[in-house]
Amino acid sequence: MNLQKLKFDSLIPALGLAAMLAAGNAAADGPIGDHVNDLQAHLLEYGDEVVWLIEQFDGIVDTYESGGLAASNPEAVMEHWEAVIFHDAIETNYIPIYASIWQGLFGVRQAIEAEAPVADVRVQQAMLEQSLWQALGAVKMAAQFQQRGLTAVIEVTEATTPTETLDEIKQRLDRVVAKYAEQLPEEATSIVFDTYLTRFEGVEGILIEQDAELVVDLEVDFNVTLPQAMESGASLDNVRGVVQAMQSKLDRAKSLLEEAEQNRASVF
Amino acid sequence: MSGAMGSLPLAPASGFAQSSAAVPVDELPALEGELTLYLGRGEGGLYENVLAAVEERNPDFTLNIRRGPTAALANAIVAEAEAGVRRADVFWAVDSGAIGVINEAGLARDLPDDLTRQLQPGFRYPQWAPVTGRIRTLPFNTEQLSAERVPADVMSLPESGLAIGWAPAYASFQSFVTAMRLLEGDQATADWLRGINETATSYAGELGVVMGVERGEVQVGFANHYYTLRLKSGMPDARVAMAFTKNDAGCLVNASGILALAGGDLPIDFIRYLLTREVQTYLANEAFEIPLVGGVATPRGLPDLASIAPPEIDLTLLADLRPTLDLMREVGVL
Numbered sequence: 001m002n003l004q005k006l007k008f009d010s011l012i013p014a015l016g017l018a019a020m021l022a023a024g025n026a027a028a029d030g031p032i033g034d035h036v037n038d039l040q041a042h043l044l045e046y047g048d049e050v051v052w053l054i055e056q057f058d059g060i061v062d063t064y065e066s067g068g069l070a071a072s073n074p075e076a077v078m079e080h081w082e083a084v085i086f087h088d089a090i091e092t093n094y095i096p097i098y099a100s101i102w103q104g105l106f107g108v109r110q111a112i113e114a115e116a117p118v119a120d121v122r123v124q125q126a127m128l129e130q131s132l133w134q135a136l137g138a139v140k141m142a143a144q145f146q147q148r149g150l151t152a153v154i155e156v157t158e159a160t161t162p163t164e165t166l167d168e169i170k171q172r173l174d175r176v177v178a179k180y181a182e183q184l185p186e187e188a189t190s191i192v193f194d195t196y197l198t199r200f201e202g203v204e205g206i207l208i209e210q211d212a213e214l215v216v217d218l219e220v221d222f223n224v225t226l227p228q229a230m231e232s233g234a235s236l237d238n239v240r241g242v243v244q245a246m247q248s249k250l251d252r253a254k255s256l257l258e259e260a261e262q263n264r265a266s267v268f
Numbered sequence: 269m270s271g272a273m274g275s276l277p278l279a280p281a282s283g284f285a286q287s288s289a290a291v292p293v294d295e296l297p298a299l300e301g302e303l304t305l306y307l308g309r310g311e312g313g314l315y316e317n318v319l320a321a322v323e324e325r326n327p328d329f330t331l332n333i334r335r336g337p338t339a340a341l342a343n344a345i346v347a348e349a350e351a352g353v354r355r356a357d358v359f360w361a362v363d364s365g366a367i368g369v370i371n372e373a374g375l376a377r378d379l380p381d382d383l384t385r386q387l388q389p390g391f392r393y394p395q396w397a398p399v400t401g402r403i404r405t406l407p408f409n410t411e412q413l414s415a416e417r418v419p420a421d422v423m424s425l426p427e428s429g430l431a432i433g434w435a436p437a438y439a440s441f442q443s444f445v446t447a448m449r450l451l452e453g454d455q456a457t458a459d460w461l462r463g464i465n466e467t468a469t470s471y472a473g474e475l476g477v478v479m480g481v482e483r484g485e486v487q488v489g490f491a492n493h494y495y496t497l498r499l500k501s502g503m504p505d506a507r508v509a510m511a512f513t514k515n516d517a518g519c520l521v522n523a524s525g526i527l528a529l530a531g532g533d534l535p536i537d538f539i540r541y542l543l544t545r546e547v548q549t550y551l552a553n554e555a556f557e558i559p560l561v562g563g564v565a566t567p568r569g570l571p572d573l574a575s576i577a578p579p580e581i582d583l584t585l586l587a588d589l590r591p592t593l594d595l596m597r598e599v600g601v602l
Contacts, residue, residue: 162313201473212503223472267321267550
């Protein structure tokens with residue numbers, strides 16, 4: 001346990017505040033439980049669930065090691081994950097790790113189904129376990145923010161300025177990765193187009209005054225590069241790479257708009 | 269052939285006919301009390317700056333804002349009224365079609381004559397006030413076309429042989445098609461859509477259309493005026509200029525608009541602030557929108573609107589998009 005505690009402590013500073021507060025209006029595949037609005041009261045439960053999950057995954061891989069594919073039940077990897085309420089807690093609070101967990105779940109399951117060497121399956125299992133611990137650390141931090149009233153404010157406040165909109169777009173792109181990781185490419189693509197039409201379109205007009213080439217790049221990313229990557233079945237890492245490149249461009253866009261806003265004339 | 273502006277930027281042009289005059293903000297009464305505004309989303313945050321400035325100028329005034337897509341807010345207002353409640357005191361819509369939804373439901377208050385008279389002739393409506401305008405244009409690539417090659421009749425575009433870009437899913441384009449339906453009839457509009465659809469390149473949005481024109485992917489496109497002006501602002505050498513058709517939907521002037529739902533002076537006085545010289549100038553300079561009160565310069569790069577011949581159409585008639593969407597689906601455009 002001490003080792004696990006050390007992991008939490010070292011992870012938490014690495015997690016970005018903005019992403020931590022990325023709760024938004026989460027839309028999981030199933031209904032999100034009320035517990036996500038009272039994370040602190042459920043931290044012990046979440047911790048127990050993570051330990052339980054790791055035991056279950058370990059058992060599946062042990063069975064595979066001793067009895068091969070026929071003896072194991074790799075689909076149970078997903079079933080166990082869907083069964084825990086911790087699933088909701090991380091989805092509503094730290095989408096990037098949520099995506100990593102799904103990547104790990106599929107990694108373990110597909111390695112077993114492909115009858116990969118046990119050592120390779122263990123590598124996937126270790127990555128999955130690491131993501132789960134990271135996720136628990138993230139939820140603990142989110143619980144602190146929630147207790148201070150920060151997450152509730154973020155959840156009900158819609159972006160009102162162009163720079164806030166850019167932050168919202170970045171968060172939506174994280175959801176795209178998460179949905180792709182869940183192997184829901186159509187849902188992921190739908191989020192991309194919706195984000196373009198309802199968010200990016202509203203800010204690109206003023207952004208083009210600052211850097212037309214940047215807008216051109218992002219237009220292509222939204223309408224061609226990212227949808228095509230998902231349509232062609234690119235790996236999650238590749239899709240994540242496209243999204244991260246877009247997020248870097250959005251950061252640059254934000255800087256430009258902040259600067260422009262400082263120089264803007266006053267109304268009266 | 270169409271009128272064109274090919275050498276942006278130009279010196280500021282004067283506004284429409286000078287039969288009205290903007291009121292300076294200093295002449296307005298201070299706002300006191302609390303209002304709830306439903307604000308249509310989509311103008312890039314500059315309306316927010318205006319609202320913040322109005323609040324800052326009026327320390328005894330509180331503005332509660334509910335934001336959302338304009339059409340959704342209009343539907344919410346109607347639904348709330350049907351349920352016997354009124355949450356919005358004022359509704360600022362980014363397109364006049366949504367205003368029509370509210371008017372049709374009989375929910376908007378009459379505006380005083382002295383307020384509507386501040387607006388340009390042709391933009392005076394008894395129950396809503398256009399705030400700023402936008403013109404449909406034909407952006408064209410200046411390396412591939414001269415202005416003379418761009419038809420002045422939008423209905424002749426399909427036979428022009430030009431490479432055309434459009435964004436049929438875009439709300440402003442659909443308002444333009446609605447205007448065409450009203451002016452030319454459903455059959456002519458369906459034929460026009462089919463004709464364009466045979467060769468046109470589709471873009472997700474109209475800024476994309478303008479950029480496609482600039483890159484030479486297409487020779488001409490359909491877009492609101494401000495996209496070209498903004499692109500020229502960020503890229504002064506951009507190979508794009510605007511052409512205008514005459515007396516048809518191709519040069520429709522649409523508007524954002526505001527209406528009062530609640531009684532009393534406060535909603536009306538709040539609307540007056542949006543029509544002040546200062547706010548109209550700000551939106552013209554910063555958002556490239558067209559001021560609709562007299563005496564305020566149009567955005568730099570836009571011709572004097574007196575030289576443009578938009579069709580005469582009641583903008584609130586653009587509210588009913590359903591027949592337009594049905595038609596666009598029927599001909600395979602959507």
